[in-house]
Amino acid sequence: MAKFNLIQAIQDALRVALQVDERVLVLGEDVGVNGGVFRATEGLQAEFGSLRVIDTPLAEAGIVGASVGLAVNGMRPVPEVQFAGFLYPAVEQIVCHVSRVRTRSQGRFSCPLVIRAPYGAGIRAPELHGDSPEAFFVHQPGLKVVCPSTPYDAKGLLLAAIADPDPVLFFEPMRIYRAFKEEVPEGHYTVPIGRANIVRTGKDLSLFAWGTMLRVSLEAAELAKQRGWEVEVVDLRTLSPLDRETILASVQKTGRALVVHEAPKTAGLGAEIVSLINEGALLSLEAPVLRVGSYDVPQPLFSLEDICAPDARRILHGIERVMTY
Template sequence: MAKMTILQAITDGLRVALREDERVLVLGEDVGVNGGVFRATDGLQGEFGPHRVVDTPLAEAGIIGSSVGLAVNGMRPIPEIQFFGFIYPAMEQIVAHAARVRMRSQGRFSCPMVIRAPYGAGIRAPELHGDSPEAFFVHQPGIKVVCPSNPYDAKGLLLAAIDDPDPVLFLEPLRMYRAFREEVPEGRYTVELGKANVVKPGKDVSVFAWGTMLRVALEAAKSAAEKGLDVEVVDLRTLSPLDRETIAASVKKTGRAVVVHEAPKSAGVGAEIASVIQDEAFLYLEAPVMRVAGYDTPQPLFSLEDIYAPDAKRILHGIDKAMNF
């Protein structure tokens, strides 16, 4: 097995899908000749041609609207939104069309498309380049939301998303694109959508995270271990649908929960996870569910970026609050 970064694993997953299924095509701004702004599609147009890896105008609504038409008519489009914060012009196409095709047609049609979008702060990019608006889409029935935290999952979840008969929003942790490598199998394999992963078992408190925040949570768990605390870290991997069973089982074991995300705190996905815990494991709780999140402001620019997103120190503070309640 080759050692890959998250970015390389995504490229490899796209290559596998394009080779195996002629219905698959990639489209977006600069995905072809330039290989994508982060080179996630580097070399794919040269291998598969400009009709399978398609450079589009700067028009997010057009990219997604075209993909809806392609998907309904039997293709498997993979549109790329260059940064997650650029997705707002395409909201109408996603929530009013892609997510509703199956319901609107009473099951006669589906919309098998994967919308790829790098998300999150930490690379000193301009405004709208570091947003994390995943909660908007978790709220919308009819679309799955997936966010890997490592290379193995990135490829496996991407291939599973491409196989799915309905639309999937595939969020790629921008700050982690080239941060580390791990072994990734060659060829096809999938990681089941809707299944969380207990990355680090523990008995004292459960920490739930995804994407970029997963590695930050592991760093906080390491610091907590120096204080004698055994932290369980759960990678949700899929935000919609949530793996309620794994969330509940973890909290029933530890009795305490901390949810971490870099999106704003109010009405974020963390609130839904807290509600799942309330529904499924309330009688096991020894403390309120703690949320460690971004602040209720727009994603700030360079000088405040490091203050905005949760770091290991803030997560450790949340763990301490849960333990000392």
């Protein structure tokens, strides 16, 4: 097996998908000649040609709208939106068309496309380049929303998303694109959409995270261990549909829970997870479920970026509040 970082794993997934299924197309701003803003598609146009790896104008609504037409006519488009904050011009297409084709046609058509979108702060980018808007799209029925945290999961989840009969929004944590490498199998494999992964077992508290926040949460869990607390860390991997069974089983075992996300705290996905736990595991709780998120402000620029997003210290403080309730 090769050792890939997250961006290499995504590139490999796209290459495998283009090799095994002639219906797969990659399109977006600069994905061809330049290989994408993060080089996720580097070399693919040279290998598969400009009719399958397509440079588009700078027009997110047009990129997604064209992908809808391709998808309903039998293709498997994988449009890239360079940053998650650039999804906003395409919201009308995503909400009014991408997510509704199956119900609008009463099942006669589906819209099998995967929108790739790097998300999150931490790379010292300008305004609108560091947003974490997953809650907007989790709220939209008809969409699946996926966010990997490791190279292995990134490749397997992306291949599963491309094979899925319905649309998937694929958030990529760009802050950890090149942070570490791990072994990734060659060829085609999938990681099931809709299943969380327990990456660290524990008996005292369940911590739920995804994307960039997983590694930070694992750091906090290690600090908590020094205080005698065994924290179970669960990587959700899929944000819609949530893996309710794994979430509830973990909380029923530990009796305490904390949710960590990079998006602003108010009305983030953490609130939905808290409600899910209250509905399904209330009698198991020894303390209120808490959330650690970014502050309720627009994503700040360079000098305040690290202060806004949760770090291991803030997460540890959240663990402490739950454990000492």
